[in-house]
Amino acid sequence: xxxxxxxxxxxxxxxxxxxxxxxxxxxxxxxxxxxxxxxxxxxxxxxxxxxxxxxxxxxxxxxxxxxxxxxxxxxxxxxxxxxxxxxxxxxxxxxxxxxxxxxxxxxxxxxxxxxxxxxxxxxxxxxxxxxxxxxxxxxxxxxxxxxxxxxxxxxxxxxxxxxxxxxxxxxxxxxxxxxxxxxxxxxxxxxxxxxxxxxxxxxxxxxxxxxxxxxxxxxxxxxxxxxxxxxxxxxxxxxxxxxxxxxxxxxxxxxxxxxxxxxxxxxxxxxxxxxxxxxxxxxxxxxxxxxxxxxxxxxxxxxxxxxxxxxxxxxxxxxxxxxxxxxxxxxxxxxxxxxxxxxxxxxxxxxxxxxxxxxxxxxxxxxxxxxxxxxxxxxxxxxxxxxxxxxxxxxxxxxxxxxxxxxxxxxxxxxxxxxxxxxxxxxxxx
Amino acid sequence: xxxxxxxxxxxxxxxxxxxxxxxxxxxxxxxxxxxxxxxxxxxxxxxxxxxxxxxxxxxxxxxxxxxxxxxxxxxxxxxxxxxxxxxxxxxxxxxxxxxxxxxxxxxxxxxxxxxxxxxxxxxxxxxxxxxxxxxxxxxxxxxxxxxxxxxxxxxxxxxxxxxxxxxxxxxxxxxxxxxxxxxxxxxxxxxxxxxxxxxxxxxxxxxxxxxxxxxxxxxxxxxxxxxxxxxxxxxxxxxxxxxxxxxxxxxxxxxxxxxxxxxxxxxxxxxxxxxxxx
Numbered sequence: 001x002x003x004x005x006x007x008x009x010x011x012x013x014x015x016x017x018x019x020x021x022x023x024x025x026x027x028x029x030x031x032x033x034x035x036x037x038x039x040x041x042x043x044x045x046x047x048x049x050x051x052x053x054x055x056x057x058x059x060x061x062x063x064x065x066x067x068x069x070x071x072x073x074x075x076x077x078x079x080x081x082x083x084x085x086x087x088x089x090x091x092x093x094x095x096x097x098x099x100x101x102x103x104x105x106x107x108x109x110x111x112x113x114x115x116x117x118x119x120x121x122x123x124x125x126x127x128x129x130x131x132x133x134x135x136x137x138x139x140x141x142x143x144x145x146x147x148x149x150x151x152x153x154x155x156x157x158x159x160x161x162x163x164x165x166x167x168x169x170x171x172x173x174x175x176x177x178x179x180x181x182x183x184x185x186x187x188x189x190x191x192x193x194x195x196x197x198x199x200x201x202x203x204x205x206x207x208x209x210x211x212x213x214x215x216x217x218x219x220x221x222x223x224x225x226x227x228x229x230x231x232x233x234x235x236x237x238x239x240x241x242x243x244x245x246x247x248x249x250x251x252x253x254x255x256x257x258x259x260x261x262x263x264x265x266x267x268x269x270x271x272x273x274x275x276x277x278x279x280x281x282x283x284x285x286x287x288x289x290x291x292x293x294x295x296x297x298x299x300x301x302x303x304x305x306x307x308x309x310x311x312x313x314x315x316x317x318x319x320x321x322x323x324x325x326x327x328x329x330x331x332x333x334x335x336x337x338x339x340x341x342x343x344x345x346x347x348x349x350x351x352x353x354x355x356x357x358x359x360x361x362x363x364x365x366x367x368x369x370x371x372x373x374x375x376x377x378x379x380x381x382x383x384x385x386x387x388x389x390x391x392x393x394x395x396x397x398x399x400x401x402x403x404x405x406x407x408x409x410x411x412x413x414x415x416x417x418x419x420x421x422x423x424x425x426x427x428x429x430x
Numbered sequence: 431x432x433x434x435x436x437x438x439x440x441x442x443x444x445x446x447x448x449x450x451x452x453x454x455x456x457x458x459x460x461x462x463x464x465x466x467x468x469x470x471x472x473x474x475x476x477x478x479x480x481x482x483x484x485x486x487x488x489x490x491x492x493x494x495x496x497x498x499x500x501x502x503x504x505x506x507x508x509x510x511x512x513x514x515x516x517x518x519x520x521x522x523x524x525x526x527x528x529x530x531x532x533x534x535x536x537x538x539x540x541x542x543x544x545x546x547x548x549x550x551x552x553x554x555x556x557x558x559x560x561x562x563x564x565x566x567x568x569x570x571x572x573x574x575x576x577x578x579x580x581x582x583x584x585x586x587x588x589x590x591x592x593x594x595x596x597x598x599x600x601x602x603x604x605x606x607x608x609x610x611x612x613x614x615x616x617x618x619x620x621x622x623x624x625x626x627x628x629x630x631x632x633x634x635x636x637x638x639x640x641x642x643x644x645x646x647x648x649x650x651x652x653x654x655x656x657x658x659x660x661x662x663x664x665x666x667x668x669x670x671x672x673x674x675x676x677x678x679x680x681x682x683x684x685x686x687x688x689x690x691x692x693x694x695x696x697x698x699x700x701x702x703x704x705x706x707x708x
Contacts, residue, residue, distance in 0.1 A: 083577070086674070087513065087518075087673060093677075093678065097678075238707060242703050243703055243707065246702075246703040247700050247704070249696040250693065250696040252696070254693060257686060257689045257690065260682065260685050260689060261682075261686065263682075264678055264679060264682025264685060265485045273580060273581050276577040276580040276581035277573075277581045286630065303447055304450050305450045305453065306450040306453040308446040308449050313450070320443055323443065330432050330436060333432035333433065334436050336433070372458055375454060376454055376455065379447050379451040382443075382447050383443075383447045386440045386443040387440055387441075389436075390436045390440025390441075390443075391441065394437060
């Protein structure tokens with residue numbers, strides 16, 4: 001779908017006309033990310049992060065495919081093959097650092113994208129499907145990143161794989177057989193390493209497929225915007241190209257500078273030193289921690305230290321950790337307030353900022369050793385996390401009085417909209 | 431449905447968490463965990479600076495050659511360096527003939543196996559060989575040193591501190607003035623281990639390797655104090671862990687310069703495109 005005033009693709013070059021009549025791929029691109037896609041004119045820089053996430057995925061696929069040409073997925077040689085890439089493959093060190101830090105940048109960008117969705121309630125009707133597909137993408141990303149971290153077969157790779165697959169053993173009755181089936185053995189071994197490599201190669205392309213659905217679903221209602229007021233007229237929009245290609249180009253430049261600063265000047269800043277020690281099943285690291293982007297969820301997992309009712313603490317932790325993400329699927333039906341944007345929801349906004357702080361605290365505790373006071377802090381923070389989504393949001397969206405919305409996007413940008421005088425006196429609610 | 435069950439699920443997790451919190455708080459009050467000897471007496475690495483620190487830092491080849499000499503004469507008795515090949519030593523400024531000689535004269539020989547006769551033997555190392563394995567019969571398990579600088583928090587600073595940090599355990603006090611053996615009489619270093627406050631659990635199997643000034647004779651005239659030798663071998667082990675460090679930083683600056691220029695242009699282009707829309 002598009003707005004009636006969208007530019008139409010009219011190729012002048014005979015070759016492109018010939019192409020358009022047989023396989024209208026250029027037309028498809030033109031309507032998706034070209035001049036044929038009208039976009040609200042008031043998007044701020046928070047709307048750069050979708051494109052940046054797509055860019056990060058392409059970076060990961062390109063660097064990853066080349067790394068796979070030199071890597072050997074065998075537990076006897078995997079560690080040494082990574083060092084071979086670092087030392088003897090031409091520019092191999094750059095490829096590997098680009099891939100490892102690319103994963104971190106991907107998560108930084110996607111977390112920003114998700115929290116932008118929280119603040120502007122981008123999940124609300126009619127955009128629920130975009131949101132649901134986004135959560136699916138995030139889950140696939142987590143699985144992919146976890147399996148990728150196992151591949152160098154260092155100490156954290158091995159023990160991370162052991163802890164994470166060990167989560168499945170918490171499931172009653174079938175847990176332990178399930179864990180052994182997932183690993184192909186009693187502990188992470190060559191079988192596990194091989195299947196993780198296979199899946200780590202496959203899943204990015206599955207993510208790419210779901211991203212196509214995500215963008216398709218986006219183009220049905222069109223992009224949301226910082227006011228949360230829907231597009232009403234042509235003056236509310238600008239064509240994606242050149243307006244947002246230009247704006248995204250600038251955002252991409254900033255992204256690449258941060259990324260390259262990491263790759264070339266602090267490539268191991270976000271990694272753990274223990275992963276430069278070859279995997280040793282007989283020597284447990286003092287602190288087993290996942291990569292930083294899993295820390296908030298790792299803190300929730302470890303926050304359950306006592307059995308509750310008849311449920312073992314470990315099972316509670318596993319349930320809570322998965323629920324912490326699955327709850328996002330229900331957001332469109334938990335937050336039912338009519339107004340979208342946090343700019344016009346003063347009460348909601350306070351709780352949103354509390355959530356941001358809460359997740360940062362959880363992240364800090366997840367990276368810290370499993371000792372006091374970190375466990376007690378993460379218990380309080382995890383309590384707020386669940387209450388925020390499941391109790392506070394439904395209540396806030398029922399009781400809050402939103403501030404008046406602008407009549408239109410045009411009015412929000414220019415301060416006046418000539419069409420506004422023709423509209424009914426009551427403020428339009430999106 | 432969601433608005434009915436959602437709050438119930440939320441309260442379920444909240445109560446379970448507060449139950450864990452309550453139990454934890456109760457235990458913390460009734461049975462507080464005393465701090466361990468490691469927590470109170472472990473020291474963070476000394477702040478020393480190396481030529482390769484910071485975004486502009488590069489390796490000092492003369493220092494790397496001195497460090498290699500320490501590895502050759504001291505460390506290599508117990509520690510292997512299997513990720514590094516003799517040919518890599520040309521990066522330290524050695525000529526090819528020198529590398530050939532170093533490989534040929536290396537104490538441990540390259541292992542050979544003749545599949546026709548089943549005979550095992552050895553031959554002198556070639557520049558294309560990696561440093562050979564080291565067989566060690568004593569107590570402990572000396573780690574391979576190729577990646578040690580990246581495999582420990584603190585990197586080169588940690589190695590320097592560990593090598594210069596051996597002290598007598600008797601009478602050892604931390605910065606708060608507490609005496610280790612008075613506070614933790616059970617923490618006495620067991621026989622066969624050596625006390626070093628920079629090591630994670632305070633006792634390690636490696637005896638002090640750099641014991642006296644002049645233990646190694648430097649060919650470039652540098653005075654071989656224990657501190658100097660520790661600095662040099664820490665620099666050398668940083669090179670073995672990250673041989674592409676110089677090239678990485680040299681590549682990074684033009685890349686960032688290009689990106690900065692491109693980003694400025696992109697910003698100006700964006701302003702130009704948007705000029706009539708604000």
